[in-house]
Amino acid sequence: MSRIFTVLAMLAALLVAPMSASAENLDPENTIYLDLKDGRVTIKLRPDLAPNHVERIKKLTRQGFYDGIIFHRVIDNFMAQTGDPTGTGMGGSDEPYLKAEFSNASFKRGVLGMxxxxxxxxxxxxFFIMFADGGWLNGQYTVWGEVVDGMEHIDAIxxxxxxxxxxxxxxxxxAADAS
Structure with a gap:
């Protein structure tokens, strides 16, 4: 009987370890903290997929560009969109447009796209954050990150x-700049 409990405990540890490791082993230079009214969201940046988009997001983030910007388009079972200082969906930064960096990454729940x-x-x-899988976006928009912690705060938008x-x-x- 005790061997069964030991085996079950080991299996549980193996299942939980990958989940906690993903949030613990993040590179602070390629991690974003997104603070919302309900709490903090941790985003793993994907420079391996979209180096230019990641650099743009980090540059604007470090300038404080995103602080105070609203989520102007939030569609249930689809996504939440933000990043427009006018709040209309028609605005952007003073930076030039970015060339697409499409990849084979899937638009699944928690993925961030440009x-x-x-x-x-x-x-x-x-940018937008997916509430649910959206495979029809694959290869049409640039994936630049993924939520690794705090998705419940995105769900509350x-x-x-x-x-x-x-x-x-x-x-x-x-995260590298967080105090």
Whole structure:
């Protein structure tokens, strides 16, 4: 009987270890903290997939660009979009557009993608976080990160196009710069 418990304990440890290791072993230079009204979201950046997009996100984050910006388009069972200082979905930063960095990465729950206009090479500062899988976006938008902790805070973002009382990014920072 005790051998069964030992085997079950070992199996449980093997199943839990990968989940906790993903949040513990993050590179602070390639991790973003996104503070929302309900708590902190930890985002693993993916420079292996989209080095130019990751650099843009880090640059704007370090400038404080995203602090106070609302989630202007939040569609239930799809995604939450932010990154427009005008709050209309039509604005961006003063930086030039980015060339698309499409990859084989899937748009699944928790993935962050770069929003753009009709031109694939028109991404600037707006991004979205997936609430659910969206395979039809694969190869059409640039994947640049993934939520590794705090997805429940993303799930709590107020829905709407635009939301009547939109949530905002309280603070966004590169983990290496966090105090």
């Amino acid at each position: 929003a753009r206009a009709g031109d694939p090479n028109s991404a600037n500062s707006q 107020t829905r709407g196009e635009p939301p009547a009382n939109p949530d905002k990014i309280i603070k966004m920072q590169v």
